[in-house]
Amino acid sequence: MQDSPFGPSYSVLRPVRGGNAFEETIEHLLQTIKLGIFAPSEKLPPERELAERLGVSRATLRDALGELQNAGYLEVQRGRYGGTYVSSSAVHRPSENRPLERAEVEDVLLFRGIIEPAAAVLSAKAALTAAARQHLQQCLSELMSATPETYRPRDARFHIAIAELSGSPSLVGAVAETRARLNDLLDRIPRLGTNLEHANEQHAEIAEAILKGDAVTAERITVEHLEGTASLLRGFLA
Amino acid sequence: MQDSPFGPSYSVLRPVRGGNAFEETIEHLLQTIKLGIFAPSEKLPPERELAERLGVSRATLRDALGELQNAGYLEVQRGRYGGTYVSSSAVHRPSENRPLERAEVEDVLLFRGIIEPAAAVLSAKAALTAAARQHLQQCLSELMSATPETYRPRDARFHIAIAELSGSPSLVGAVAETRARLNDLLDRIPRLGTNLEHANEQHAEIAEAILKGDAVTAERITVEHLEGTASLLRGFLA
């Protein structure tokens, strides 16, 4: 069956699973680090609990953790009150050098352009608890004080935080996943001095609009904000 | 680690895989049928190819096919030019009776409310090939002539077709997946005579707007259209 652009099975007959459990687990954990879900020096949940959450056996999880450990991403301490910690120096960019594929780039940018503005609108319209507000501001201030090395994961963390405010698990999942794909793309281009100041101005404006409940502004600034990354990436396609 | 509503790992530490390969494969195939990707009497790809597409071994795929076969969803013919066919009577609703969960319902409706209108806008703005136009009209006309029994999968097929026009694989995947979740929810409520005529008027208007490139109308009608299902489902929450 050839892949006719339309007609049955075009994009729904995709692989049911991404690979073997071991590799999938490594990949997933690496993403949680790169997305800033677990910050450097932070402690991961105990193996038994983490294994259950990831739906994988402890043996498999341990294999994956071991791999990440001797790749320098994780550090382990035994004994009570011990645990697995994210290396404080774990920001490595593996400087992958596969070229950017136009289709992948456009797909990520387009999908991101749908869900992130939508997340901003929803969270601006949502009735936010005090804890929610504080969480957003926490992520914002950590992002504002980021260095070029720590910027990427904190940026991801901030945008995921916005999706979390919207209260929709699906949306959070979509934002996180898309953000991970975006990070993979960004890893493939040279890091040039992005204009962090301008980006952070926008971050502050977005957070402010959301906290004030100003959905229109939150959406507008978010769209503008995404433009930056979009044109950066597109620049490397030509 | 308790599930604190914010803070690390809330919704990113989800299971890496949905279950064992066998069950996942069954589930996935069942969805392609319920989504109308494979219509009744249509032939599935050969086992060897299907297995490769789904990223699963032929043995596992065969186990799954066997299960679906003796559940009455599939029929098999051996020999050259044989194959696995979708039963012409395979619309079964398994009438699951788990109650609706409010959180799941709201999540599906909200996410759908983001991506489906976006898909409509994008496809209206896209430069459509003749083949693309024809495909949309084909899906529309099949939907217009559907009976209450065949309506659900054709409806899904139509909405997925719109996403396909947008040219974004991620968007197609998201629409298909969300639609599958929606179908699961609809399977849990009694089927009352939905107003198919009104829905089909909207379907025709959406298709027309997309073909004319009228993004604003396409979006507006899509949003209105989703309202119907939304209020139907919400009615069963109270």
Place this chain on the structure above:
DNA sequence: TTCTAAAGGACTGTTTTTAGTCCAAGAGCT
């Protein structure tokens, strides 16, 4: 100091999944 409990570390046997190979059916062609 001793005890305790929470954490990582290691091993075992079982089940699932896989890749690979060969068999059986049967429609259409010569």
Place this chain on the structure above:
DNA sequence: AGCTCTTGGACTAAAAACAGTCCTTTAGAA
């Protein structure tokens, strides 16, 4: 009639993944 090629059907050995159990380490409490 007989050939041929595509497809489903069946089996095997190897690898992956699993659940379950027990060991080791170690900070803090008693």
